[in-house]
Amino acid sequence: MTTTVLRSYNRDYMILDEGLVVDNEESYCHLVIEKSEGPLIINNNLTHPLTRDMDATKLVGGCSFMGVQIVKKSGEVYGSLCAFDHNFYAYDEKEVAFMSSLAAFFANVLELEDAAMALQEAHHKICDLAEEKSNLLAVMSHEIRTPLNGIIGMIDLLQSTELTEEQRQYIKITQSSGDSLLAVLNDILSYAKIDSDQSELVHLPLDLRSCVKQVQELLGPDAAKKGIKLHAEVCPTIPDMVRTDATKIQQIMINLISNAIKFTNTGDVTLSVEQHSSDSSYPLMLVKVRDTGIGICAEKLDMLFKPFSQLHTPERSFEYSGTGLGLSICKKLAEQMAGRIWLMESNERGSCFVLELPLMTEEAYV
Known part of the structure; x- marks a missing residue:
């Protein structure tokens, strides 16, 4: 819908201000992306058929122009890299190749920025999942440990009653199993607290x-x-x-x-x-x-x-x-x-x- 001037590098005076926003079809960027198969070279924008009647030409004034596309590896066109010269400088093949190399460099930088943002988003998701995991472990440990303590308590009471030797052996096994399970839950709860940084240091x-x-x-x-x-x-x-x-x-x-x-x-x-x-x-x-x-x-x-x-x-x-x-x-x-x-x-x-x-x-x- 629109084209924005992101960055300007000028020699003598400002031709396009950074942050300038114009209708896309009224921008030279649009010509580079939509009207040209490769680099677009215009020796005189006042006489060239693509630019002579554009409002943008009135804005920038008479100049020569060179523009190349900035294309990501995925094929997405991000924008264009353009050069304006009010002295009607004639761009040669070496300068076109140089601009194309710069555009490829900028495309690689954009790819790195995308990758960095994706990594940052993935990191946030992993942190959220880790916090959810720790909270789940803590809640589960609490919820299981409460009834387990009740079971162990009832086993202790049962031991004080009259039991046969066989029953007493069963109670001993049950108590040992309960104590082992409680130790496991305590370990999980301790790990969850430490893993979620809920354990404060007290000197x-x-x-x-x-x-x-x-x-x-x-x-x-x-x-x-x-x-x-x-x-x-x-x-x-x-x-x-x-x-x-x-x-x-x-x-x-x-x-x-x-x-x-x-x-x-x-x-x-x-x-x-x-x-x-x-x-x-x-x-x-x-x-x-x-x-x-x-x-x-x-x-x-x-x-x-x-x-x-x-x-x-x-x-x-x-x-x-x-x-x-x-x-x-x-x-x-x-x-x-x-x-x-x-x-x-x-x-x-x-x-x-x-x-x-x-x-x-x-x-x-x-």
Whole structure:
């Protein structure tokens, strides 16, 4: 319907202002696109049959003209690249070829802009889908966990009644299955919260030794059931009170130790906290979880810390069941706390995971 002058490059004086809008059929751009098979060359617009009676000629005044189409690879004509000269300059073949090359260059730029916009739109869609996925996971986990807690509660009540040995065995299996399902739901809910950035970082004073002791007391019975020992030690150089997110660091410890216990059949699991100097503003705190378990296969190492990754072999999936979210949750939590986590070593004699965090004391924080 209309033609707009997008950009003007002039030598002596302004012939066409940027932003000028004219009826399409009254524009020289229209002639280039609709009235010419290739580049349009007009030596004198005042006498040429295509331009002498056009209102646009009165606007630009007497001049010579050269115009080439800007065509995308798809065949879509975007517009034209035009040259006007009020001194009636005679354009030769080299200059026509140069203008055609410029038009091709502009067409490529337009293709890149289209691709960039498409990528941006796709990115927004992916972000929206990811947010919807996280919200769905959170809602589903909540909705399933509520009745599941009720079932587990009723199982606990049922255990207090008179039962035969066979019934008690059934209840034990049911309770174990319920606890496993609840653990799976808790992992999914934690991952959904972290993935949607709903988990805020809270730096508060924490008695680190008490925190380590609580984790040891919480998971000690699980280790004892398998006949292994759970040790915990904090280096004397670590201050009693530190500034950190207690919930997050405790969740990482629990996930790492739970994994260590799961994959250890004999021996022990050790949680240790050490201090390490660094070039950063704060010294570093290293939380190590070492076990004497089965180790991790070399071909599985690239799957570490990826969500839903099962590091055990398929034939042992029942023995080592789980969501495969534990390590990915630890990684995301560590990054939120300005730290990192990695596998320091793993072989047939066991594995050792290390969590590195800034060691912020009360004095340093103030």
